Amino acid sequence: MSDERWPPVTEATVRDLARSSSYNRGQSYYERGAVGEVVRRGETVRADVEGSQYQPYTVTIEFDDAGVAHTECTCPYDLGGICKHRVAVMLTCLRDPERVDDRPPVSELIEGTSRERLEELLVELAENRPEIAEWIESRLTPVDTTTSDTAVSVNIESIRKRTKHALPKPGQRGHSDAYAEAERMASELDDLIEQAQQALDAGDGETAVEILEAVTEVLATNRWYGLLPYDVTELYETLGLLGETFAEAMLIAELSESEREQWEQRLSEWDEEIRRFTGRPTLAVAADAAREGWDDDRLQQTLDGSLTDGKLEVDEPKFVAGLTTVRLSALERQGRTDEYLNLSRAAGKTQLYAEMLAREGEIQAAVDCATENLSTPQSLLEIAQTLRDTGNLIAALDVAEHGLTVDGFRKARLAEWLRDRAASLGKEDLALRAAIVAFEESPSPSTYQAVEELADDEWDSVRSELLESLREQTPASGHAAEVFLEEGLYDEAVGVADRSGSSRVVKTVVEAVTVHRPQWVIRTCKSNAEPIVEQGKHDSYETAVRWLRYAGEAAREANKLDEWREYVETMRDEHYQKYKLRPMLDDLLEEFRSPVDSEVSSDG
Template sequence: MVDMNAARNASQVAKPRIAKETIRALASAESFARGRSYADDGAVSDLLRRGDRLTAEVEGSEFEPYQVSIRLHGGGVADAHCTCAYDWGGYCKHIVAVLLKFADEKTPIIKRKPLAELLAELDQSRLIELLEKRTESDPELVTWIEAELATAIPARPPHRPDAGRRRTPVDPAPVREQARVLLAARNRRGRYWDGYRPSGNIEELQRLVEKAVPFLEVGDGGNALRILEPIGEAFVDDWLDHSYDTDEHLYELFADLGRLMAEAALMSELAADERDALAETLEKWQRRLEEYGIDEGFHVAIRALQTGWDDPALAAVMAGKGRSWPLSGGDDWLEDYLTAVRLRVLEACGRTEEYLNLARAARAHTSYAGMLVKLERTPEAIAHALKSFKRPDEAVVLAKALREAAAHDDALKIAETGLGLAGDNDDEIAGSSAVPLACWLRDYAGGIGRTAVALKAALVAFEHSLSLEDFCAIRTWAGTDWDVIRKDLLERLASAPHAYDRIRIYLSKGLIDEAVRAVGDRFGYGAHDETLMQLASAAHASHPEWVIRLAVHQANSIMDANRAGHYSLAVQWLEKAALAHEVLGREDDWRACLDELIERHRRKYKLRPLLEGLRGR
């Protein structure tokens, strides 16, 4: 008989982890670089996998480690969350660090059964017993369950015309109560020495707001509003009145809440007096936010309620009778934002021709071309893209859509054209947006045997990122031309004013002289920099004087700052200095240096034994 549990565990182990190229595409260049440093410095701990759910802790700038949760999907990531406040595009450095450790096959991972498997073994009475027992110590669980049930959409057969829609109205009371519970948890006082600081999880608040999204996706704006309005009420009343001074990050949720309320309002069949009443409520909320200096909020929802779909000029544009929107032609960010909201509403409601007319008039070129692909009007999408796209990030969106539609030649054509939109190396915006497109095209073209295209894309990716991963990827497609290409790449690297991976690339090729020259005496990399430590190990025989200066500087930066948790790292640096002294035959100088350090730090009871231990090595 086959052991099913063993089979499941074996299949889980056999699943691919994740490629570094995939991780790079999920984050900005800065987040990827900083996440790699975190991973190299050992900041990631307690890596645990339950089926497709990966969790870990990451040490950061706060006293408490950040909690990271990632849902895997095949060789990629379905979604990821971190308890840090990062919200500037792509995943944060903590998520990147966890993914990089996960990608490293040498990283040990604790494996446990997925929760679904654990619960599947229980009958209903036992499950109820467990929940009731938990609520004795966690009464907030009841509130959460009530909110979950209140916002649920019952499953219906897919052939039903109303599939995915809920027939009964959502009860807003459990939603309001859950919002208040979560807000209270964010500012619960901890132990007296911790002070008064946020302790709840902002991700839970975000997930509560997103309860409205499934309703919006099926065009049910009325029920979406019944979820969003009580959350907004709790946010404005409870947070502003009691928590503003202790939580500077929560206000970022107001922008999401306002956008979703705008979508819901445009989907809802509200009477004129209902629209006016809700707009008046949102205006009152917005005035309260602005009293606290918060600009993000409900502006777009207010304008959506005030204008609706009633503007005759807008109606003409959506009917294909107008050539430009908005009519003012000015730089009105709010109207541009509202136009993007209108497009999402039109798509959710299946009003595709009106969508195309508005997108064309608003010059939303990516949205317009993407909808044409969904409507299987690919030649029109290609023609529009070639005529209208100006940036690489526009091209990558359409190229991915074409690939999903199995239009591979067209996807390659658009992606290659997008590479030409990157501009020169001084164009920072175009250059940074070229990297995701170039990496995507490199991997895609290489996977379907288009080696020349893959090489071209790989060169563009490195030209704009100057990363070790992109440098190494070029060799895969360079073939017999690698030696010539490698020389050009190193010349490009040497002349670049900024290159985060410069030292790592030199080390990977054994170019110790170049690496030492690149660092010079500017030891500003940080004592935790694993790359600098590797360079010291590689250079102590050929550049002993330089290694001594570097190692002593790095060790002193830790010891003089009294960073007791990193004293062992300081000792590692001093070991590099000892090796360099030995190469020079200056053991007496090393012993004198060590004696001076021991005397200077004699009162540091954690450090002194570590320094004295160096005498016998």
């Protein structure tokens, strides 16, 4: 951005955030002027973008000191990366900064305004916007904070009603909306679980238990499992959060031994019911918490610091938080920092230990712990992000820089994160090194462009090294073909396509090299179409015809159209019994009628 108050966001940053198809469509939206008024208030940009619906979509972009912090759009896109509307707004900010209307943040607007005036404005807004009134009512009605600092009073019957409302409605929505129903259910349950967490924050474990009991009992006693798809991540995360929060409540609430025994039994029974949907334990950790509490002698030795690093045996389950993790959450929520550090260190929870050190201001200790003990890019990235969130940017860069030397999952993500943060702090050499690693780990046009933007005068030599590393990559990344295509290295792109075994990669290269390598396109497209036709895969005939159409376009470029037509006619005649295929091939031949055929037809 041209304004020095903005962090350095580049078009490469936008490319990284979006899939290539979304970026290209977003650029088209930008070029045709689909972005309406762009307003910036503080670190937030909002704009309306004309889309496929009558009403424009609203885009929100939030920035922080090192780049794009968060984005939202009211469109239904959910295919990975940011949507085309967000791309269009970001490109507008980058290319036409003068279009951005800079206005004061709302916090500045209302500063000094009397409470009476603010109430008038809020009432007026709610009267004109019914959804605002409903939002206010949902926030104020269920929870009534009493005069006590440690007790929260709730309407449990309201909690039950809201949980029942969250359940999927049989017959109300079609199958195509089942995913939307699951997401709605997750969202509404999240709001209820948040109320229990607010009670825990106030130290009121008993009220948290009441809320969670009401929610869980409704879930366990109603048959909703068969109404939803089993692959909605949000709902699994919500049910996992329910189990973790219930476990915390068991640890924080003051319960008698008999009450704990009763809760262990109830939670185990409910877990069996909810497992019908999840297929894995959800409330088992809460049952464990009810049974064990804090009474174990070895646990007490750990909390008072008697046990040293890694001396506490921990058996954590997969997919859900185990009891040690939940105990750490409870200790953090209660502000028992020393006990948190003792438990995380003794249990070998090194990442959590380092993160707490960072939050407590023990910055060098956190850096040392992370760089000496953590061995995955993902864990080092999360420590770096924690350090950055606490305002320790240089320490964050140190940890992330160490992550460049470690192999493993999400190394590319760590390198991209470090690249952008280092660039924002003017550490150009580090930013370039991180950019190169990001490209080597995940070659793509966006990571390639990012290196070019940072390399400056060194670009020629760096470019040669990048392309050479791409040639040596085994197996070659599908995006490597896109980089070669951008550089006009068609033979290298063809080689990647041949080795990839991916129809998506082959299609990308075919579309780009039709003019430059028509013989390869013809040969490749035939080899992709023939198995579909030979095996009689009637549901895929359209795909076969699409490959043949690509071959026809290449044949036209190579002046081989007559040979291509003869090939397609032979295929049609040999497979005449495939009634669905024949008319499709006839239509394809009609698309590629030769000039002679056209003249004969017009004369006739």
